[in-house]
Amino acid sequence: MKATDDRKEFERASWVNVAGNATKVVVEGAVGVVFGSLALVADAAHSVADLVASVVVLVYGGASYDEADATHPHGHGRLEPLAALFVGAVVALLGLTLLYESILGVVRGPDVDVEGWRLMLATLGFALVSMYAVYRYTVRVNDRIGSTALHALARDCMNDVYTSVAAAVGVVGVALGHPILDPFAGGLVSVLVVYQGVEIGRENVDYLVGSAPTEGKQEEIHDAAVSHPEVRGVHDFKAFYEGTEIEVEMHAEIDGEHTVYEAHDIESEVVDRVRAVEDVGDVHVHLDPAGIGEWSDEG
Incomplete structure (x- = not known):
């Protein structure tokens, strides 16, 4: 509407x-x-x-x-x-x-x-x-x-x-x-x-041309993701313009003991938090179990 x-x-x-x-x-x-x-x-x-x-x-x-x-x-x-x-x-x-x-x-x-x-x-x-x-x-x-x-x-x-x-x-x-x-x-x-x-x-x-937003905007998006209490860290973070909206891709680390249903709910909540940031459109989150040493910028 x-x-x-x-x-x-x-x-x-x-x-x-x-x-x-x-x-x-x-x-x-x-x-x-x-x-x-x-x-x-x-x-x-x-x-x-x-x-x-x-x-x-x-x-x-x-x-x-x-x-x-x-x-x-x-x-x-x-x-x-x-x-x-x-x-x-x-x-x-x-x-x-x-x-x-x-x-x-x-x-x-x-x-x-x-x-x-x-x-x-x-x-x-x-x-x-x-x-x-x-x-x-x-x-x-x-x-x-x-x-x-x-x-x-x-x-x-x-x-x-x-x-x-x-x-x-x-x-x-x-x-x-x-x-x-x-x-x-x-x-x-x-x-x-x-x-x-x-x-x-x-x-x-x-x-x-898909340029990245300002560093301040990227930090705002990153902070929105790690603000979820179950997220231990974020890596492979990318934010870029798709038209006038910002598209976000990231891997988020959570406790590996969560069930698939719990992980699904966490992912949805993280996506909602990031989408609440002004100018953000599509958000793609891949969940990784914390502690496997894959991330590059652990929180």
Whole structure:
């Protein structure tokens, strides 16, 4: 039931991002083209990438909530960081393109209509307020469901706020009789866009390649296992990301005199304790009789 509710909230937040980015593209793009502002065009083009990314998250990110099946026995959890990785790649590539255009604008000189600065500034104000509202909504939803794809979209929304402020600096420069600030602002926007895209991609690559969680998280998982009164020690411990969740494998040593039924109950209890750790998904515990000298990190 919770998975169904989470998926509905995920899709609703994704649609809000799609609508917010589409509106920003149309409004900023039209005003930027009419008045020849590189800063506005750069900000609008950034939102084109955001729009594509939010559509990808909507279509493919939601599939991460599908149940495991014969072709995906571990579920579809890796689709979500894959969608987030796409967000980062698109944003970074577009940022590089915009940086190139901004450099050309500085070299060739600006071609911006100084008479339109009021409308341009009002447009950026609208974009800033609307994207901040989308950001707050996305963060509020993601605080409940913990989606890496929504986290990427939320970070990109906040990036939109920063880029709109940077673009506004260029427009203010135009109003004050320094139109060269417009392509400079476009370049600053582009650098921010590239940085954000790289950061989003770097974070989600770890989820996709099965990296280990932090040492602190591994210690938390280990401590949860040995907190069971019947567990004498743990060895062959492994914790790694399977999508956005942590999969755990371990051997736990217990008294060898336990019956099979008792050992089964102990194993189930250990699994439950480890699964109670935040972000942990599947847990695989193999029980060994204590005292045979097999373990490598006895408690």
